[in-house]
Amino acid sequence: MFAAYLKRGVKAGLVAGLVFGLFMALVANPLVAYADELNHAGADHTHADGADGHDSAVSTAVNKAVSVVSSGLWAVLLGGVFFGIAFYFLEPVVPGTGATKSYVLGGAGFVTVSGAPWLVLPPVAPGAEQSLPASTRLLLYGGMMVAGALVCLLSGGVYNRVRESNGPLLAVVAGLAPFALLAVPTFVAPTNTVQGSLSPTLRAGLIGLFVFGQLLLWTLLATLHARFRPADGEGAMTAAESLSTAD
Template sequence: MYDYLQRGAVAGAIGGGAYGLYVALVGNPMVAHAEELAHGEHAHSHVPEAESVVSEGVTHVVSIGGSVALGLLFGLVVFGLAGYLFEPALPDRGGSYLLGLGGFLTVSGVPWLVLPPSAPGVETAMSTTTALYLYVGLMAVGAVDCLGAGAAYHRLKTHGRPAAVAGGLAVFAVFVGSAVLLAPSPATESAVPATFEAAYVGSVIIGQLGLWGIIAAAHSRLGSAPTPDAPSVAPTAAD
Protein backbone atom coordinates (compact mmCIF):
# COMPACT_ATOMS: atom_id res chain seq x y z
CA MET A 1 0.00 0.00 0.00
CA TYR A 2 2.91 2.31 0.69
CA ASP A 3 3.92 2.22 -2.98
CA TYR A 4 0.40 3.27 -4.01
CA LEU A 5 0.38 6.17 -1.57
CA GLN A 6 3.86 7.25 -2.63
CA ARG A 7 2.92 7.16 -6.31
CA GLY A 8 -0.28 9.10 -5.59
CA ALA A 9 1.57 11.66 -3.49
CA VAL A 10 4.16 12.32 -6.20
CA ALA A 11 1.47 12.65 -8.88
CA GLY A 12 -0.56 14.91 -6.58
CA ALA A 13 2.44 17.12 -5.89
CA ILE A 14 3.05 17.53 -9.63
CA GLY A 15 -0.59 18.36 -10.32
CA GLY A 16 -0.80 20.62 -7.28
CA GLY A 17 2.28 22.54 -8.34
CA ALA A 18 0.83 23.14 -11.80
CA TYR A 19 -2.51 24.13 -10.27
CA GLY A 20 -0.80 26.54 -7.88
CA LEU A 21 0.88 28.21 -10.85
CA TYR A 22 -2.50 28.48 -12.59
CA VAL A 23 -4.04 30.04 -9.50
CA ALA A 24 -1.19 32.54 -9.25
CA LEU A 25 -1.37 33.59 -12.90
CA VAL A 26 -5.11 33.31 -13.59
CA GLY A 27 -7.19 32.62 -10.49
CA ASN A 28 -5.93 35.30 -8.12
CA PRO A 29 -6.02 38.15 -10.69
CA MET A 30 -9.59 37.24 -11.59
CA VAL A 31 -10.63 37.19 -7.94
CA ALA A 32 -9.01 40.59 -7.39
CA HIS A 33 -10.77 42.02 -10.44
CA ALA A 34 -14.10 40.55 -9.31
CA GLU A 35 -13.72 42.20 -5.92
CA GLU A 36 -13.02 45.53 -7.59
CA LEU A 37 -16.11 45.18 -9.76
CA ALA A 38 -18.27 44.17 -6.81
CA HIS A 39 -17.11 46.64 -4.19
CA GLY A 40 -15.39 49.43 -6.11
CA GLU A 41 -12.27 51.29 -5.17
CA HIS A 42 -14.03 53.02 -2.26
CA ALA A 43 -14.17 49.75 -0.35
CA HIS A 44 -10.40 49.95 0.20
CA SER A 45 -10.14 53.68 0.79
CA HIS A 46 -10.14 53.26 4.58
CA VAL A 47 -7.30 50.71 4.52
CA PRO A 48 -3.70 52.01 4.56
CA GLU A 49 -1.79 51.11 1.39
CA ALA A 50 0.98 49.17 3.15
CA GLU A 51 -1.51 47.08 5.11
CA SER A 52 -3.49 46.34 1.95
CA VAL A 53 -0.36 45.17 0.09
CA VAL A 54 0.66 42.85 2.93
CA SER A 55 -2.84 41.45 3.21
CA GLU A 56 -3.08 40.76 -0.53
CA GLY A 57 0.37 39.18 -0.56
CA VAL A 58 -0.50 36.85 2.30
CA THR A 59 -3.78 35.95 0.62
CA HIS A 60 -1.98 35.07 -2.62
CA VAL A 61 0.58 32.92 -0.83
CA VAL A 62 -2.09 31.10 1.14
CA SER A 63 -4.20 30.45 -1.96
CA ILE A 64 -1.22 29.11 -3.92
CA GLY A 65 -0.07 26.94 -1.02
CA GLY A 66 -3.61 25.67 -0.55
CA SER A 67 -3.76 24.74 -4.24
CA VAL A 68 -0.58 22.68 -3.96
CA ALA A 69 -1.87 21.01 -0.80
CA LEU A 70 -5.17 20.26 -2.54
CA GLY A 71 -3.36 18.44 -5.34
CA LEU A 72 -1.34 16.46 -2.81
CA LEU A 73 -4.53 15.52 -0.93
CA PHE A 74 -6.26 14.37 -4.12
CA GLY A 75 -3.20 12.36 -5.07
CA LEU A 76 -3.05 10.59 -1.72
CA VAL A 77 -6.77 9.92 -1.25
CA VAL A 78 -8.02 9.27 -4.79
CA PHE A 79 -4.97 8.00 -6.66
CA GLY A 80 -3.26 6.42 -3.65
CA LEU A 81 -5.88 5.00 -1.31
CA ALA A 82 -8.76 4.58 -3.78
CA GLY A 83 -6.35 3.31 -6.44
CA TYR A 84 -5.15 0.65 -4.02
CA LEU A 85 -8.68 -0.40 -3.05
CA PHE A 86 -10.15 -0.49 -6.56
CA GLU A 87 -7.12 -1.65 -8.54
CA PRO A 88 -8.69 -5.06 -9.43
CA ALA A 89 -11.63 -3.28 -11.08
CA LEU A 90 -9.48 -0.79 -13.02
CA PRO A 91 -8.22 -1.54 -16.53
CA ASP A 92 -4.50 -1.94 -17.09
CA ARG A 93 -4.55 1.00 -19.50
CA GLY A 94 -6.42 4.16 -18.61
CA GLY A 95 -7.02 3.29 -14.97
CA SER A 96 -5.36 6.51 -13.80
CA TYR A 97 -7.62 8.58 -16.02
CA LEU A 98 -10.72 6.77 -14.74
CA LEU A 99 -9.63 7.62 -11.20
CA GLY A 100 -9.16 11.23 -12.26
CA LEU A 101 -12.57 11.37 -13.92
CA GLY A 102 -14.25 9.81 -10.90
CA GLY A 103 -12.46 12.21 -8.58
CA PHE A 104 -13.45 15.26 -10.61
CA LEU A 105 -17.10 14.16 -10.84
CA THR A 106 -17.24 13.43 -7.10
CA VAL A 107 -15.47 16.53 -5.80
CA SER A 108 -16.62 19.09 -8.35
CA GLY A 109 -18.65 17.91 -11.33
CA VAL A 110 -21.78 16.55 -9.65
CA PRO A 111 -22.01 19.20 -6.87
CA TRP A 112 -21.55 21.99 -9.44
CA LEU A 113 -24.73 20.91 -11.21
CA VAL A 114 -26.62 22.35 -8.22
CA LEU A 115 -24.07 24.68 -6.61
CA PRO A 116 -21.85 26.00 -9.39
CA PRO A 117 -18.73 28.01 -8.48
CA SER A 118 -19.52 31.66 -7.94
CA ALA A 119 -17.36 34.72 -8.34
CA PRO A 120 -16.81 37.23 -5.51
CA GLY A 121 -19.81 39.53 -5.47
CA VAL A 122 -22.29 36.74 -6.26
CA GLU A 123 -24.46 35.93 -3.26
CA THR A 124 -26.93 33.09 -2.79
CA ALA A 125 -30.11 33.07 -0.75
CA MET A 126 -29.06 29.75 0.84
CA SER A 127 -27.17 29.89 4.14
CA THR A 128 -23.53 28.83 4.20
CA THR A 129 -24.24 25.88 6.51
CA THR A 130 -27.05 24.57 4.33
CA ALA A 131 -24.94 24.98 1.20
CA LEU A 132 -22.06 23.10 2.84
CA TYR A 133 -24.29 20.17 3.83
CA LEU A 134 -25.83 20.11 0.36
CA TYR A 135 -22.41 20.14 -1.29
CA VAL A 136 -21.14 17.26 0.86
CA GLY A 137 -24.32 15.30 0.15
CA LEU A 138 -23.86 15.81 -3.59
CA MET A 139 -20.25 14.66 -3.28
CA ALA A 140 -21.51 11.46 -1.68
CA VAL A 141 -24.00 11.07 -4.53
CA GLY A 142 -21.19 11.51 -7.04
CA ALA A 143 -18.97 8.92 -5.33
CA VAL A 144 -21.75 6.33 -5.05
CA ASP A 145 -22.84 7.01 -8.61
CA CYS A 146 -19.32 6.48 -9.97
CA LEU A 147 -19.12 3.17 -8.11
CA GLY A 148 -22.56 2.17 -9.38
CA ALA A 149 -21.64 3.03 -12.96
CA GLY A 150 -18.45 0.99 -12.65
CA ALA A 151 -20.36 -1.98 -11.23
CA ALA A 152 -22.89 -1.80 -14.07
CA TYR A 153 -20.06 -1.71 -16.59
CA HIS A 154 -18.46 -4.86 -15.18
CA ARG A 155 -21.77 -6.73 -15.02
CA LEU A 156 -22.54 -5.94 -18.65
CA LYS A 157 -19.02 -6.47 -19.95
CA THR A 158 -19.87 -9.98 -21.10
CA HIS A 159 -22.37 -8.46 -23.56
CA GLY A 160 -19.67 -6.37 -25.23
CA ARG A 161 -17.97 -3.07 -24.48
CA PRO A 162 -20.60 -0.84 -26.15
CA ALA A 163 -23.39 -2.35 -24.03
CA ALA A 164 -21.25 -2.07 -20.88
CA VAL A 165 -20.40 1.59 -21.55
CA ALA A 166 -24.03 2.41 -22.31
CA GLY A 167 -25.19 0.69 -19.12
CA GLY A 168 -22.65 2.53 -16.98
CA LEU A 169 -23.57 5.90 -18.50
CA ALA A 170 -27.29 5.16 -18.02
CA VAL A 171 -26.82 4.36 -14.32
CA PHE A 172 -24.76 7.51 -13.84
CA ALA A 173 -27.26 9.73 -15.67
CA VAL A 174 -30.28 8.36 -13.79
CA PHE A 175 -28.79 8.81 -10.33
CA VAL A 176 -27.25 12.22 -11.01
CA GLY A 177 -30.39 13.47 -12.75
CA SER A 178 -32.54 12.35 -9.82
CA ALA A 179 -30.26 14.06 -7.31
CA VAL A 180 -30.22 17.31 -9.29
CA LEU A 181 -34.02 17.33 -9.58
CA LEU A 182 -34.53 16.66 -5.86
CA ALA A 183 -31.89 19.08 -4.59
CA PRO A 184 -32.92 22.68 -3.87
CA SER A 185 -31.62 25.23 -6.36
CA PRO A 186 -30.54 28.43 -4.58
CA ALA A 187 -31.35 31.82 -6.04
CA THR A 188 -28.36 34.09 -6.68
CA GLU A 189 -27.82 37.84 -6.78
CA SER A 190 -24.79 39.12 -8.67
CA ALA A 191 -22.94 42.42 -8.36
CA VAL A 192 -20.58 41.65 -11.27
CA PRO A 193 -21.33 41.64 -15.02
CA ALA A 194 -22.73 38.40 -16.39
CA THR A 195 -19.94 38.07 -18.94
CA PHE A 196 -17.24 38.30 -16.28
CA GLU A 197 -19.13 35.89 -14.04
CA ALA A 198 -19.25 33.36 -16.89
CA ALA A 199 -15.53 33.85 -17.54
CA TYR A 200 -14.76 33.34 -13.85
CA VAL A 201 -16.79 30.13 -13.65
CA GLY A 202 -15.08 28.90 -16.81
CA SER A 203 -11.65 29.57 -15.34
CA VAL A 204 -12.53 27.59 -12.21
CA ILE A 205 -13.77 24.65 -14.27
CA ILE A 206 -10.68 24.71 -16.49
CA GLY A 207 -8.44 24.85 -13.43
CA GLN A 208 -10.08 21.83 -11.82
CA LEU A 209 -10.05 19.83 -15.06
CA GLY A 210 -6.39 20.69 -15.49
CA LEU A 211 -5.61 19.69 -11.91
CA TRP A 212 -7.25 16.27 -12.20
CA GLY A 213 -5.90 15.74 -15.71
CA ILE A 214 -2.29 16.49 -14.78
CA ILE A 215 -2.46 14.29 -11.68
CA ALA A 216 -3.93 11.45 -13.76
CA ALA A 217 -1.29 11.85 -16.48
CA ALA A 218 1.54 11.92 -13.92
CA HIS A 219 0.07 8.92 -12.09
CA SER A 220 -0.20 6.97 -15.34
CA ARG A 221 3.34 7.92 -16.33
CA LEU A 222 4.75 6.91 -12.97
CA GLY A 223 3.01 3.55 -13.24
CA SER A 224 4.34 2.86 -16.72
CA ALA A 225 7.91 3.98 -16.04
CA PRO A 226 10.32 1.19 -16.94
CA THR A 227 12.14 -0.42 -14.08
CA PRO A 228 15.94 -0.53 -14.32
CA ASP A 229 17.19 -3.74 -15.85
CA ALA A 230 19.33 -6.07 -13.83
CA PRO A 231 23.06 -5.68 -14.53
CA SER A 232 24.10 -7.97 -17.32
CA VAL A 233 26.97 -10.40 -16.87
CA ALA A 234 29.57 -10.49 -19.59
CA PRO A 235 29.78 -13.88 -21.31
CA THR A 236 32.77 -16.01 -20.44
CA ALA A 237 34.88 -18.16 -22.70
CA ALA A 238 33.06 -21.24 -21.39
CA ASP A 239 29.78 -19.85 -22.73
Protein backbone atom coordinates in the same frame (compact mmCIF):
# COMPACT_ATOMS: atom_id res chain seq x y z
CA MET B 1 2.26 -2.89 -1.02
CA PHE B 2 0.05 -0.07 0.19
CA ALA B 3 3.01 2.29 0.67
CA ALA B 4 3.93 2.04 -3.03
CA TYR B 5 0.40 3.02 -4.10
CA LEU B 6 0.30 5.92 -1.64
CA LYS B 7 3.75 7.14 -2.73
CA ARG B 8 2.71 7.10 -6.38
CA GLY B 9 -0.45 9.06 -5.66
CA VAL B 10 1.30 11.64 -3.49
CA LYS B 11 4.05 12.07 -6.09
CA ALA B 12 1.43 12.79 -8.75
CA GLY B 13 -0.21 15.23 -6.35
CA LEU B 14 3.05 17.06 -5.67
CA VAL B 15 3.80 17.71 -9.34
CA ALA B 16 0.18 18.53 -10.14
CA GLY B 17 0.09 20.84 -7.12
CA LEU B 18 3.10 22.76 -8.40
CA VAL B 19 1.49 23.32 -11.81
CA PHE B 20 -1.91 24.10 -10.32
CA GLY B 21 -0.35 26.53 -7.86
CA LEU B 22 1.30 28.39 -10.75
CA PHE B 23 -2.03 28.50 -12.55
CA MET B 24 -3.63 30.03 -9.48
CA ALA B 25 -0.81 32.56 -9.03
CA LEU B 26 -0.49 33.69 -12.65
CA VAL B 27 -4.05 33.37 -13.98
CA ALA B 28 -6.81 32.79 -11.44
CA ASN B 29 -5.75 35.08 -8.59
CA PRO B 30 -5.23 38.21 -10.76
CA LEU B 31 -8.68 37.79 -12.30
CA VAL B 32 -10.30 37.21 -8.92
CA ALA B 33 -8.54 40.30 -7.58
CA TYR B 34 -9.87 42.31 -10.52
CA ALA B 35 -13.39 41.04 -9.81
CA ASP B 36 -13.04 42.02 -6.15
CA GLU B 37 -12.06 45.53 -7.20
CA LEU B 38 -15.18 45.79 -9.33
CA ASN B 39 -17.33 44.47 -6.48
CA HIS B 40 -16.03 47.22 -4.21
CA ALA B 41 -16.00 49.93 -6.85
CA GLY B 42 -19.12 51.56 -5.41
CA ALA B 43 -17.93 51.38 -1.81
CA ASP B 44 -16.22 54.20 0.03
CA HIS B 45 -12.44 53.67 -0.19
CA THR B 46 -10.76 56.68 1.34
CA HIS B 47 -7.13 56.05 2.29
CA ALA B 48 -5.96 59.31 3.77
CA ASP B 49 -3.14 57.48 5.40
CA GLY B 50 -0.32 55.78 3.48
CA ALA B 51 -0.11 53.05 6.12
CA ASP B 52 -3.62 51.86 5.24
CA GLY B 53 -2.57 51.26 1.65
CA HIS B 54 0.56 49.43 2.82
CA ASP B 55 -1.47 47.18 5.14
CA SER B 56 -3.92 46.45 2.34
CA ALA B 57 -1.09 45.51 -0.03
CA VAL B 58 0.46 43.19 2.56
CA SER B 59 -2.91 41.58 3.26
CA THR B 60 -3.50 41.02 -0.45
CA ALA B 61 -0.06 39.47 -0.91
CA VAL B 62 -0.61 37.14 2.05
CA ASN B 63 -4.02 36.08 0.73
CA LYS B 64 -2.53 35.30 -2.68
CA ALA B 65 0.29 33.29 -1.11
CA VAL B 66 -2.15 31.33 1.04
CA SER B 67 -4.32 30.65 -2.04
CA VAL B 68 -1.37 29.28 -4.02
CA VAL B 69 -0.07 27.11 -1.16
CA SER B 70 -3.52 25.76 -0.30
CA SER B 71 -4.11 24.89 -3.97
CA GLY B 72 -0.89 22.89 -4.04
CA LEU B 73 -1.72 21.09 -0.80
CA TRP B 74 -5.21 20.34 -2.11
CA ALA B 75 -3.65 18.61 -5.13
CA VAL B 76 -1.39 16.57 -2.85
CA LEU B 77 -4.39 15.54 -0.73
CA LEU B 78 -6.39 14.49 -3.80
CA GLY B 79 -3.41 12.58 -5.13
CA GLY B 80 -2.95 10.69 -1.88
CA VAL B 81 -6.63 9.97 -1.24
CA PHE B 82 -7.89 9.18 -4.74
CA PHE B 83 -4.81 7.98 -6.60
CA GLY B 84 -3.16 6.40 -3.59
CA ILE B 85 -5.61 4.99 -1.05
CA ALA B 86 -8.72 4.65 -3.24
CA PHE B 87 -6.76 3.22 -6.17
CA TYR B 88 -5.16 0.62 -3.92
CA PHE B 89 -8.55 -0.77 -2.91
CA LEU B 90 -10.48 -0.15 -6.13
CA GLU B 91 -7.94 -0.94 -8.86
CA PRO B 92 -9.43 -4.39 -9.64
CA VAL B 93 -12.87 -2.88 -10.38
CA VAL B 94 -11.75 0.31 -12.14
CA PRO B 95 -12.56 -0.15 -15.86
CA GLY B 96 -9.71 -0.31 -18.35
CA THR B 97 -6.14 -1.52 -18.27
CA GLY B 98 -2.83 0.15 -17.53
CA ALA B 99 -2.84 3.93 -17.86
CA THR B 100 -6.54 3.93 -18.78
CA LYS B 101 -7.38 3.14 -15.18
CA SER B 102 -5.70 6.38 -14.08
CA TYR B 103 -7.84 8.46 -16.44
CA VAL B 104 -11.03 6.64 -15.45
CA LEU B 105 -10.25 7.26 -11.79
CA GLY B 106 -9.49 10.89 -12.57
CA GLY B 107 -12.88 11.28 -14.22
CA ALA B 108 -14.58 9.63 -11.26
CA GLY B 109 -12.71 11.95 -8.90
CA PHE B 110 -13.84 15.02 -10.82
CA VAL B 111 -17.46 13.83 -10.77
CA THR B 112 -17.27 13.08 -7.03
CA VAL B 113 -15.54 16.24 -5.83
CA SER B 114 -16.85 18.79 -8.34
CA GLY B 115 -19.20 17.56 -11.06
CA ALA B 116 -21.99 16.07 -8.95
CA PRO B 117 -22.05 18.88 -6.34
CA TRP B 118 -22.14 21.49 -9.13
CA LEU B 119 -25.46 20.06 -10.31
CA VAL B 120 -27.00 21.45 -7.11
CA LEU B 121 -24.56 24.27 -6.29
CA PRO B 122 -22.98 25.57 -9.50
CA PRO B 123 -19.77 27.61 -9.15
CA VAL B 124 -20.35 31.26 -8.30
CA ALA B 125 -18.28 34.35 -9.03
CA PRO B 126 -16.46 36.18 -6.20
CA GLY B 127 -18.64 38.52 -4.17
CA ALA B 128 -21.92 36.90 -5.21
CA GLU B 129 -24.71 36.65 -2.62
CA GLN B 130 -26.39 33.24 -2.21
CA SER B 131 -29.86 32.63 -0.82
CA LEU B 132 -29.05 29.38 1.02
CA PRO B 133 -27.05 29.66 4.27
CA ALA B 134 -23.50 28.31 4.34
CA SER B 135 -24.47 25.37 6.59
CA THR B 136 -27.13 24.21 4.14
CA ARG B 137 -24.80 24.56 1.18
CA LEU B 138 -22.17 22.52 3.01
CA LEU B 139 -24.63 19.69 3.65
CA LEU B 140 -25.83 19.75 0.04
CA TYR B 141 -22.29 19.72 -1.28
CA GLY B 142 -21.27 16.82 0.96
CA GLY B 143 -24.42 14.86 0.10
CA MET B 144 -23.81 15.29 -3.63
CA MET B 145 -20.20 14.16 -3.20
CA VAL B 146 -21.46 10.94 -1.63
CA ALA B 147 -24.03 10.56 -4.41
CA GLY B 148 -21.36 11.15 -7.05
CA ALA B 149 -19.03 8.56 -5.51
CA LEU B 150 -21.80 5.95 -5.31
CA VAL B 151 -22.84 6.54 -8.91
CA CYS B 152 -19.23 6.19 -10.08
CA LEU B 153 -18.89 2.89 -8.21
CA LEU B 154 -22.18 1.66 -9.69
CA SER B 155 -21.06 2.73 -13.15
CA GLY B 156 -17.83 0.77 -12.86
CA GLY B 157 -19.66 -2.32 -11.64
CA VAL B 158 -22.19 -2.16 -14.48
CA TYR B 159 -19.42 -1.67 -17.04
CA ASN B 160 -17.45 -4.69 -15.84
CA ARG B 161 -20.51 -6.92 -15.71
CA VAL B 162 -21.79 -5.97 -19.17
CA ARG B 163 -18.34 -6.14 -20.75
CA GLU B 164 -17.94 -9.78 -19.80
CA SER B 165 -20.93 -10.83 -21.89
CA ASN B 166 -21.54 -8.05 -24.43
CA GLY B 167 -18.21 -6.44 -25.22
CA PRO B 168 -16.71 -3.01 -24.47
CA LEU B 169 -18.95 -0.84 -26.69
CA LEU B 170 -22.22 -1.81 -25.05
CA ALA B 171 -20.48 -1.81 -21.69
CA VAL B 172 -19.56 1.88 -22.10
CA VAL B 173 -23.19 2.78 -22.87
CA ALA B 174 -24.43 0.74 -19.91
CA GLY B 175 -21.77 2.20 -17.66
CA LEU B 176 -22.88 5.77 -18.44
CA ALA B 177 -26.54 5.03 -17.62
CA PRO B 178 -26.17 5.20 -13.79
CA PHE B 179 -25.14 8.85 -14.00
CA ALA B 180 -28.75 9.68 -14.85
CA LEU B 181 -29.54 8.89 -11.20
CA LEU B 182 -27.87 12.17 -10.22
CA ALA B 183 -30.91 13.94 -11.69
CA VAL B 184 -32.98 12.78 -8.69
CA PRO B 185 -31.17 14.74 -5.93
CA THR B 186 -30.70 17.62 -8.36
CA PHE B 187 -34.47 17.82 -8.83
CA VAL B 188 -35.40 17.65 -5.13
CA ALA B 189 -32.63 19.92 -3.77
CA PRO B 190 -33.57 23.48 -2.77
CA THR B 191 -32.70 26.23 -5.22
CA ASN B 192 -29.75 28.44 -4.39
CA THR B 193 -30.43 31.88 -5.88
CA VAL B 194 -27.26 33.82 -6.71
CA GLN B 195 -27.01 37.59 -7.08
CA GLY B 196 -23.92 39.62 -7.91
CA SER B 197 -22.80 43.00 -9.19
CA LEU B 198 -20.46 41.70 -11.89
CA SER B 199 -21.40 41.87 -15.55
CA PRO B 200 -22.77 38.61 -17.04
CA THR B 201 -19.73 38.32 -19.32
CA LEU B 202 -17.18 38.66 -16.52
CA ARG B 203 -19.22 36.39 -14.25
CA ALA B 204 -19.38 33.69 -16.92
CA GLY B 205 -15.67 34.08 -17.58
CA LEU B 206 -14.76 33.64 -13.92
CA ILE B 207 -16.99 30.61 -13.53
CA GLY B 208 -15.54 29.12 -16.70
CA LEU B 209 -12.04 29.72 -15.36
CA PHE B 210 -12.93 27.95 -12.12
CA VAL B 211 -14.34 24.95 -14.01
CA PHE B 212 -11.28 24.87 -16.26
CA GLY B 213 -9.02 24.92 -13.21
CA GLN B 214 -10.69 21.84 -11.73
CA LEU B 215 -10.57 20.00 -15.06
CA LEU B 216 -6.90 20.93 -15.37
CA LEU B 217 -6.16 19.65 -11.87
CA TRP B 218 -7.82 16.26 -12.39
CA THR B 219 -6.27 15.87 -15.84
CA LEU B 220 -2.83 16.58 -14.40
CA LEU B 221 -3.35 14.11 -11.57
CA ALA B 222 -4.52 11.35 -13.91
CA THR B 223 -1.77 11.98 -16.46
CA LEU B 224 0.98 12.05 -13.86
CA HIS B 225 -0.41 8.99 -12.10
CA ALA B 226 -0.34 7.15 -15.42
CA ARG B 227 3.16 8.46 -16.12
CA PHE B 228 4.44 7.19 -12.77
CA ARG B 229 2.99 3.72 -13.36
CA PRO B 230 5.62 1.08 -12.56
CA ALA B 231 6.88 -1.14 -15.34
CA ASP B 232 5.16 -4.50 -15.89
CA GLY B 233 5.98 -6.88 -13.14
CA GLU B 234 7.17 -4.17 -10.78
CA GLY B 235 3.80 -3.08 -9.42
CA ALA B 236 2.75 -3.59 -5.85
CA MET B 237 -0.03 -5.94 -4.86
CA THR B 238 -3.53 -4.51 -4.60
CA ALA B 239 -5.69 -4.99 -1.54
CA ALA B 240 -7.55 -7.87 -3.21
CA GLU B 241 -4.29 -9.60 -4.16
CA SER B 242 -2.93 -9.14 -0.65
CA LEU B 243 -6.02 -10.79 0.85
CA SER B 244 -5.89 -13.70 -1.59
CA THR B 245 -2.21 -14.21 -0.84
CA ALA B 246 -2.93 -14.23 2.88
CA ASP B 247 -5.57 -16.92 2.35
